[in-house]
Amino acid sequence: MPPRKRAAAADAEAPPTKQQKKTSTPAPSQRITRQSVRSGGTATPAVEAVTEGKATKAKRAPAPRKVTPAPSKAKKSKESRTSPPSNAAPASAAAGDPERQPGERRYWLMKAEPNSRIEKGIDVKFSIDDLAAKTEPETWDGIRNHVAKNNLLAMKKGDLAFFYHSNCKVPGVVGIMEIVGEAQVDETAWDPKSPYYDPKCSSDKPKWFCPLVEFRKKFNTIVTLETLKKECQPGTPLANIQLLKLSRLSVSKVSRDEWDHIIKLAEQQEAAGE
Secondary structure, X not given: OOOOOOOOOOOOOOOOXXXXXXXXXXXXXXXXXXXXXXXXXXXXXEEEEEEOOEEEEOOOOOOOOOOOOOOOOOOOOHHHHOOOOOOOOOHHHOOOOOOOOOOOOXXXXXXXXXXXXXXXXXXXXXXXXXXXXXXXXXXXXXOOOHHHHHHHHHOOOOOEEEEEEOOOOOOEEEEEEEEEEEEEEOHHHHOOOOOOOOOOOOOOOOOOEEEEEEEEEEEEEEEEHHHHHHHOOOOOOOOOOHHHHOOOOOEEEEOHHHHHHHHHXXXXXXXXXX
């Protein structure tokens, strides 16, 4: 720390008076200078001793001065400036999503194409009958939308999902499947031969994930998109269903009320023989 500068005298030397000249041994006198020393927040005048017409400073121990250091700006560490690793679950997956209660089950809707469509020489068709024919849990891969991915990451074992046929003549809910394995890395993302290949993704930096699902039930009659739209009226259980609010989303949330209402529609159609 550099040495503190001393303050210069505030007043000039005072000339002797006539009375001082006539006195052979003048008594020392005192006068107040304009310079002050701060001590404990109170200004105490500095005193000069006047002897033989010369002003000299009375030596006084410097009063302690309270120094309040200015707040320093802490530099951000490298860790705080760098983004989280790409294989970590995105923060947005949990944002705005209330914490689950123990044993709580959640509900979803997941779309797949039941009709043949060739991509890179591979048929991407996958219907509820294809799922029912599986003897092992199926990975729900190929999702390349971040909102849908966050929904996949939020899934837990025991959750249920509607199987929805899309991109077909009569789209709609055709059955139910269960989440039997939580999201894992989607390896099709870095396979150049896959229809779902993402050149910006690699095994070192995965960014797409997929859960494991199993078949549970196929409805006797499809709950069509047209039926769901008719049920989507203000004040009804389907008024805010994500399927219709975000129609292009391939994986969407379903509330318990929405789930129960769609199940009820399926049962009514079955009872009516539709």
